[in-house]
Amino acid sequence: MFEQFTELLRKGLQGGGQSVVLLTDQDIQRLMEERKTLSTDPASALQRKSKRRGFLEKEITAGGTDGSEFLILVRETTFNPLDFSVILCYLPKETNTRFRLRRYNGRSHQHSNLIEKEQFYDLHIHYATQRYQELGCREDAYAQRTDRYSDLATALKCLLHDCAFDLPEEPQKALF
Numbered sequence: 001m002f003e004q005f006t007e008l009l010r011k012g013l014q015g016g017g018q019s020v021v022l023l024t025d026q027d028i029q030r031l032m033e034e035r036k037t038l039s040t041d042p043a044s045a046l047q048r049k050s051k052r053r054g055f056l057e058k059e060i061t062a063g064g065t066d067g068s069e070f071l072i073l074v075r076e077t078t079f080n081p082l083d084f085s086v087i088l089c090y091l092p093k094e095t096n097t098r099f100r101l102r103r104y105n106g107r108s109h110q111h112s113n114l115i116e117k118e119q120f121y122d123l124h125i126h127y128a129t130q131r132y133q134e135l136g137c138r139e140d141a142y143a144q145r146t147d148r149y150s151d152l153a154t155a156l157k158c159l160l161h162d163c164a165f166d167l168p169e170e171p172q173k174a175l176f
């Protein structure tokens with residue numbers, strides 16, 4: 001009985017107006033490696049609009065070659081340029097869930113990895129993991145420091161590179 005319940009939770013169970021989705025590390029890896037195509041020009045993600053007081057936000061949808069649906073969320077506060085997030089969400093079919101696969105955060109707060117018992121205040125990348133889900137934490141509660149980006153635009157570039165996005169070729173620059 002417990003195994004059946006666990007399997008239902010892993011696959012995604014709709015109930016109470018919210019979906020529960022638990023993914024294994026293998027599921028997460030497969031989704032990360034799935035080739036993705038944006039619904040719009042990636043530069044449009046930096047043209048954010050005021051959604052709530054003090055925040056600029058933009059959402060861009062993307063489709064995967066295996067039929068998965070994804071969403072990129074770009075958020076930044078209007079008062080602190082280091083307070084930003086660029087997030088890749090997986091949208092499981094027949095649910096209302098946004099499963100955060102990767103999150104690129106600015107240097108605006110201290111992060112704590114509960115299992116590893118470590119804390120840091122730096123630019124960092126969150127990773128969805130099976131073990132943090134099993135602990136009852138957010139799927140992307142684990143994070144690592146990074147020096148691969150310095151602002152929102154370079155964080156978006158890292159996400160697109162790291163998460164298997166197919167991007168249009170840059171036009172050849174004019175010689176003169």
